[in-house]
Amino acid sequence: MTAQLQQDAQVQDNVLTLDSVHTNIAQYNILHGVSFSVPRNQVTMLLGRNGAGKTTTMRTIMGLWQAAQGKIQLNGDDIQTLETVAIARKGLHYVPENMGIFSGLSVEENIRLATRKNKIDPERLEWIFTLFPAMKKFWQWPAGQLSGGQKQMLSIARSIIEPCELLLVDEPSKGLAPSIIENLITAFNQLKENNTTILMVEQNFRMASVLGDHLAIMDDGVIVHESDMASFVADEEKQSALLGLSMEAHQ
Numbered sequence: 001m002t003a004q005l006q007q008d009a010q011v012q013d014n015v016l017t018l019d020s021v022h023t024n025i026a027q028y029n030i031l032h033g034v035s036f037s038v039p040r041n042q043v044t045m046l047l048g049r050n051g052a053g054k055t056t057t058m059r060t061i062m063g064l065w066q067a068a069q070g071k072i073q074l075n076g077d078d079i080q081t082l083e084t085v086a087i088a089r090k091g092l093h094y095v096p097e098n099m100g101i102f103s104g105l106s107v108e109e110n111i112r113l114a115t116r117k118n119k120i121d122p123e124r125l126e127w128i129f130t131l132f133p134a135m136k137k138f139w140q141w142p143a144g145q146l147s148g149g150q151k152q153m154l155s156i157a158r159s160i161i162e163p164c165e166l167l168l169v170d171e172p173s174k175g176l177a178p179s180i181i182e183n184l185i186t187a188f189n190q191l192k193e194n195n196t197t198i199l200m201v202e203q204n205f206r207m208a209s210v211l212g213d214h215l216a217i218m219d220d221g222v223i224v225h226e227s228d229m230a231s232f233v234a235d236e237e238k239q240s241a242l243l244g245l246s247m248e249a250h251q
């Protein structure tokens with residue numbers, strides 16, 4: 001294979017690439033040249049200390065903040081100037097940190113609202129019920145009455161009720177009890193087996209290392225490390241140098 005062909009194959013293997021992305025919020029330059037890739041059919045973990053710029057990166061990918069400079073490509077096409085709705089239509093589904101569910105609506109209504117034509121595909125719903133049995137049990141309940149873990153599951157269920165090209169999930173384990181985190185890991189593992197490409201922000205290093213295939217580490221608005229997860233997990237020196245005590249490394 002020629003070097004050019006190898007390069008092309010690599011490009012095709014990534015669902016998403018960010019190249020020198022800058023984002024400003026008001027007068028502040030929050031991202032100053034973020035570059036990393038999200039390989040197809042893999043889980044990519046975006047790690048880094050509080051305030052490093054992880055959520056800003058997710059929001060910039062989704063067009064909720066406009067990139068001031070740089071390129072964001074989905075399957076090789078530029079998306080950095082598109083509106084959020086257009087980005088979502090291209091198959092980027094976002095589970096924000098605050099989950100964004102409608103408390104006064106039932107589980108069913110929340111999920112129905114996330115469908116394109118107000119129609120739930122029964123086969124997909126059965127698959128979601130196997131991932132998250134609580135969704136079946138509480139189908140007619142107001143979402144506001146669900147526990148924190150169940151709300152997180154509803155938020156993820158909503159984002160996968162339609163097939164997606166890439167699922168972006170911001171800190172799904174935040175505030176959840178360890179046993180619920182284990183349930184989430186099981187569900188994400190099943191999503192992985194279904195070849196869902198995922199970009200996840202996560203502070204819980206156990207969850208990140210168990211689920212992740214690939215990782216990018218941020219600090220102060222730039223990526224300071226990108227590699228496969230296995231080699232990073234095997235290198236304790238690198239872990240403590242890059243993550244230090246900022247991650248919940250021993251959870």
Ligand SMILES: Nc1ncnc2c1ncn2[C@@H]1O[C@H](COP(=O)(O)OP(=O)(O)OP(=O)(O)O)[C@@H](O)[C@H]1O
Nearest residue numbers: 025026028030048049050051052053054055056057
């Ligand atoms: N709406 C905003 N207005 C002003 N500054 C903001 C805003 N949102 C984020 N920032 C700043 O941008 C920086 C990056 O924040 P961001 O939320 O992206 O970090 P993070 O890595 O996701 O952190 P955390 O793990 O705490 O969620 C922080 O310094 C934050 O204070």
